[in-house]
Amino acid sequence: xxTLSKAALLAAGLVASSATWAVGTPAGxxxxxxxxxxxxxxxxxxxxxxxxxxxxxxxxxxxxxxVTAENTTPVVTEAGDTQQVLTFTxxxxxxxxxxxxxxxxxxxxxxxxxxxxxxxxxxxGDGELDAGDQLLTAGxxxxxxxNASNPDATVFVVVDIPAAGNVGxxxxxxxxxxxxxxxxxxxxxxxxxxxxxxxxxxxxVGNNVTDSASATFTIGEPPTEATVNIEKTVASRxxxxxxxxxxxxxxxxxxxxxxxxxxxxxxxxITDSIPSQMQYVADSVTVDGATQTDxxxxxxxxxxxxxxxxxxxxxxxxxDIVIQLKxxxx
Amino acid sequence: xxxxxxxxxxxxxxxLAGVSLESASYRIVAVKQDDGSIAEEWQTAETIAPGDKxxxxxxxxxxxxEAVSGVTINNPVPESTVYIMNSANGAGTExxxxxxxxTYGRIQDLNVTEDGEVRPARAKDxxxxxxxxxxxxxxxxxxxxxxxxxxx
Numbered sequence: 502x503x504t505l506s507k508a509a510l511l512a513a514g515l516v517a518s519s520a521t522w523a524v525g526t527p528a529g530x531x532x533x534x535x536x537x538x539x540x541x542x543x544x545x546x547x548x549x550x551x552x553x554x555x556x557x558x559x560x561x562x563x564x565x566x567x568v569t570a571e572n573t574t575p576v577v578t579e580a581g582d583t584q585q586v587l588t589f590t591x592x593x594x595x596x597x598x599x600x601x602x603x604x605x606x607x608x609x610x611x612x613x614x615x616x617x618x619x620x621x622x623x624x625x626g627d628g629e630l631d632a633g634d635q636l637l638t639a640g641x642x643x644x645x646x647x648n649a650s651n652p653d654a655t656v657f658v659v660v661d662i663p664a665a666g667n668v669g670x671x672x673x674x675x676x677x678x679x680x681x682x683x684x685x686x687x688x689x690x691x692x693x694x695x696x697x698x699x700x701x702x703x704x705x706v707g708n709n710v711t712d713s714a715s716a717t718f719t720i721g722e723p724p725t726e727a728t729v730n731i732e733k734t735v736a737s738r739x740x741x742x743x744x745x746x747x748x749x750x751x752x753x754x755x756x757x758x759x760x761x762x763x764x765x766x767x768x769x770x771i772t773d774s775i776p777s778q779m780q781y782v783a784d785s786v787t788v789d790g791a792t793q794t795d796x797x798x799x800x801x802x803x804x805x806x807x808x809x810x811x812x813x814x815x816x817x818x819x820x821d822i823v824i825q826l827k828x829x830x831x
Numbered sequence: 832x833x834x835x836x837x838x839x840x841x842x843x844x845x846x847l848a849g850v851s852l853e854s855a856s857y858r859i860v861a862v863k864q865d866d867g868s869i870a871e872e873w874q875t876a877e878t879i880a881p882g883d884k885x886x887x888x889x890x891x892x893x894x895x896x897e898a899v900s901g902v903t904i905n906n907p908v909p910e911s912t913v914y915i916m917n918s919a920n921g922a923g924t925e926x927x928x929x930x931x932x933x934t935y936g937r938i939q940d941l942n943v944t945e946d947g948e949v950r951p952a953r954a955k956d957x958x959x960x961x962x963x964x965x966x967x968x969x970x971x972x973x974x975x976x977x978x979x980x981x982x983x
Contacts, residue, residue, distance in 0.1 A: 525881030525882070525982075525983060526881050526911040526982055526983045530911055532856075532879065532885070532909050532910065532911055532912060532982065533909060533910075534854050534856060534887050534906065534909045535854060535906075535907075536852050536854045536887075536889040536904055536905065536906040537852070537904070537905045537906070538850055538852050538891060538902060538903060538904045538905070539901070539902075539903045539905075540849060540850050540899045540900070540901050540902045540903070540968075541899065541900050541901035542849055542899075543849060543895070543897040543898070543899060544849065544895070544897070548901075549849060549850065551850050551851060551852055552852060553852035553853050553854035553889060554853070554854065555854065556854040556855055556856040556887065557856070557877075558856050558858075558876060558877065558878060558879040558885060559877060559878050559879070560878070560879055560880065560881065560911070560982065561878045561879065561880045563880045563881045563882070595881075596881050701878075703878060705880040707880075707882075
């Protein structure tokens with residue numbers, strides 16, 4: 502090998518030969534250099550022009566990969582849960598088409614180890630683990646082309662949480678991606694892998710021929726069941742004489758206290774049927790003091806005969822709602 | 832077709848007149864020396880990797896019988912590479928740069944407009960380098976200029 506001697510000394514920090522480049526010049530690209538000179542031509546008295554031949558260098562395939570964990574905070578799960586998912590992104594940070602081995606493992610230093618670890622590729626690209634996604638079986642690889650539409654892939658690590666886990670226990674899972682090119686995994690950055698390039702004959706080992714990232718499951722408190730507590734009381738009664746006796750003609754104001762605890766609920770509908778001995782007072786329903794009409798219209802109340810219906814819809818846990826309605830003793 | 836090829840091959844010789852140019856490319860490798868220091872070596876190569884440095888040496892030769900004056904070498908920065916600041920050199924030459932392929936100046940005098948804002952030129956803006964050799968080049972004498980780029 503011919504070498505031009507250069508006296509230039511470098512600080513050690515400047516030595517790093519190939520930095521990580523998100524998008525490198527594609528493998529196989531030919532980098533050409535041509536110089537041109539102009540000069541005063543003594544023979545003709547005009548300006549002469551001359552060009553060099555082009556000096557060409559072919560760009561090798563650089564093998565480089567990046568793994569990023571998308572779950573940056575622990576994923577809360579429960580002891581005994583199955584098919585729990587961590588999401589990673591694997592990116593070919595080289596400049597060619599490259600196959601990578603993916604390996605998901607339990608890390609040491611945590612309380613529990615996940616079981617039945619599987620790796621899925623988000624084949625349909627929707628960011629969710631679903632039936633269309635490909636299970637990466639042992640020994641198979643994922644192919645990522647840095648120069649095409651698939652330089653990266655979303656990868657799911659799917660595990661079962663052991664039933665013996667306690668609240669607060671964590672399980673750290675690592676996903677490692679390593680080039681499948683022969684010699685790459687054991688190479689050092691800068692090593693030439695003759696005949697192993699894609700798009701060009703040779704490949705070169707980059708600074709990140711393998712990369713890994715980890716994410717964590719943690720066992721949280723078991724969720725409580727959402728409960729709706731309903732309490733119906735008589736708020737007041739007014740008899741025809743201004744008193745509070747229960748006689749025909751007395752108007753009774755009922756109060757229905759609704760309390761949602763332990764979780765959010767949806768489509769909550771409160772119904773009340775007025776007993777036949779009583780006559781519902783038209784348009785007497787209020788919800789948290791707001792007047793309602795009986796018709797099935799813009800408000801949440803509708804009354805059909807003796808049946809009162811209040812559609813509260815989605816109600817967050819911890820919410821109290823007070824419904825009042827009036828009926829007259831026949 | 833064969834005739835055309837022959838003509839194209841002949842043409843450069845006709846244009847040689849008094850000066851010829853040769854461009855050579857090298858892969859720049861940091862090599863640890865025996866004394867533990869690290870020096871850059873310019874190694875001949877046919878391949879290069881993203882992130883690598885390329886060194887270019889352009890050699891000029893006066894192939895005629897008379898001294899030639901006004902020798903000016905222009906070298907566009909190759910596609911897929913970025914010029915490495917302060918790497919251009921050439922003994923006894925005046926070096927200027929261009930960010931538009933037309934006007935040349937010192938780097939600190941060049942500006943580019945980006946997103947409507949004018950800012951000083953940076954390495955990635957440099958499109959070409961020019962070396963002006965002020966002294967006449969004597970017959971059969973030669974010299975060289977150099978610059979370095981980094982592969983995207």
